[in-house]
Amino acid sequence: MTFNQxxxxxxxxxxxxxxxxxxxxxxxxxxxxxxxxxxxxxLINDRQxxxxxxxxxxxxSLTELRTSKxxxxxxxxxxxxxxxxxxxxxxxxxxxxxxxxxHMIIEHHKKEAFLNIIDIGTGTGCIGLSIKEAMPSCRMTLxxxxxxxxxxxxxxxxxxxxxxxxxxxxxxxLDKLPETYDVIVSNPPYVRNVEKxxxxxxxxxxxxxxxxxxxxxxxxxxxxxxxxxxxxxxKADGTLYFEINQYLPEEMKALAKELGFESEVFKDLNGxxxxxxxxxx
Numbered sequence: 001m002t003f004n005q006x007x008x009x010x011x012x013x014x015x016x017x018x019x020x021x022x023x024x025x026x027x028x029x030x031x032x033x034x035x036x037x038x039x040x041x042x043l044i045n046d047r048q049x050x051x052x053x054x055x056x057x058x059x060x061s062l063t064e065l066r067t068s069k070x071x072x073x074x075x076x077x078x079x080x081x082x083x084x085x086x087x088x089x090x091x092x093x094x095x096x097x098x099x100x101x102x103h104m105i106i107e108h109h110k111k112e113a114f115l116n117i118i119d120i121g122t123g124t125g126c127i128g129l130s131i132k133e134a135m136p137s138c139r140m141t142l143x144x145x146x147x148x149x150x151x152x153x154x155x156x157x158x159x160x161x162x163x164x165x166x167x168x169x170x171x172x173x174l175d176k177l178p179e180t181y182d183v184i185v186s187n188p189p190y191v192r193n194v195e196k197x198x199x200x201x202x203x204x205x206x207x208x209x210x211x212x213x214x215x216x217x218x219x220x221x222x223x224x225x226x227x228x229x230x231x232x233x234x235k236a237d238g239t240l241y242f243e244i245n246q247y248l249p250e251e252m253k254a255l256a257k258e259l260g261f262e263s264e265v266f267k268d269l270n271g272x273x274x275x276x277x278x279x280x281x
Contacts, residue, residue: 002048006058007046013066017065030061034074068202070202070207080094083160087152091146091152092208097268104241105185116182117181118142118184119142119186123144123152123153123211128153129153129160141167143167143171144166145170145210146208150168171222177232183238188223189214219251223242226240226242227240227255234280238279238280239279246273253265256276262281263276
C-alpha cells in the first residue's frame with residue numbers, strides 16, 4: 001500500500017470524528033514521531049510503498065484513533081514550546097494556550113538572574129521545564145499530587161538535562177510551601193462539571209479527570225489555596241501566574257483582591273481570558 005492510499009484510508013475512517021485539516025495534522029504527527037519522518041518526507045512520500053512495519057504502525061494507530069484516543073497518547077509525545085515532552089495517561093496533554101502563559105513569564109523575567117520558581121500541579125513538567133530551558137540560571141521546583149505524573153516530569157527533566165527539584169504534595173493539604181519564591185506558576189484543575197458538554201470526547205474519555213475538573217460549587221478551590229500559600233511564600237516583589245477558566249476572569253480578580261493581590265488578566269490568541277498575573281498589594 002502506498003502512503004497516499006493510507007492517507008485516503010485515514011480520511012475515510014476518521015472523518016466522522018475529526019475535521020479534515022485535523023486528520024492531516026494527526027497523520028503528520030504520527031509519521032514524525034513514530035516513523036521518524038521529516039516534514040519533507042511527509043510531503044513527498046505520497047507514492048512510496050510503505051514497509052510492513054510502517055503499515056503495521058499506521059494501522060494500529062488508526063485503530064486507536066477510532067476510539068478517540070488522543071494522538072499524543074499514541075505517540076507518547078507532546079510538542080510544547082519547542083521541546084518534546086513524554087506524556088502518559090496520568091498527565092494532561094500540554095496545550096497551545098499554555099505555551100502563551102510560558103512565553104509571557106519568560107518575556108517578563110528573562111533579564112533577571114537566579115530566580116526561585118515553583119510550578120504547582122506540574123503534570124508533564126512542560127511549564128516549569130520550558131521556563132528552566134529558557135532561563136537556565138533559575139532554580140525550578142516541580143510539585144504534583146500524582147506520583148506517576150511527578151515521575152514522568154522527572155523523566156522529562158532528565159531528557160532535557162534540566163536540573164530541577166521535585167515535590168510530591170497535595171497542594172490543598174499544605175499549610176505552607178517549603179521556600180519563598182520569586183515566581184509561582186500554576187495551571188490547576190479549573191473546568192467545572194457544567195462545562196463538560198463543551199469538552200471533546202477524546203479529552204473526557206482519556207485525559208485524567210483529577211487534573212481537569214472541579215466541583216461547580218467550589219470552582220476556584222485551587223486558586224484560593226495557592227493564593228493563600230503565596231501570601232507567605234511569595235517574595236515581596238514576586239509574581240504569581242495562573243492559567244484560568246475563560247469564563248471566570250472577574251471571579252478570579254475578585255478572589256485575588258480579597259486575598260491581598262493586585263491582578264491583571266490576559267487573553268490568549270483565541271480571544272479568551274486564559275492568563276492571570278498577580279502581585280502582592
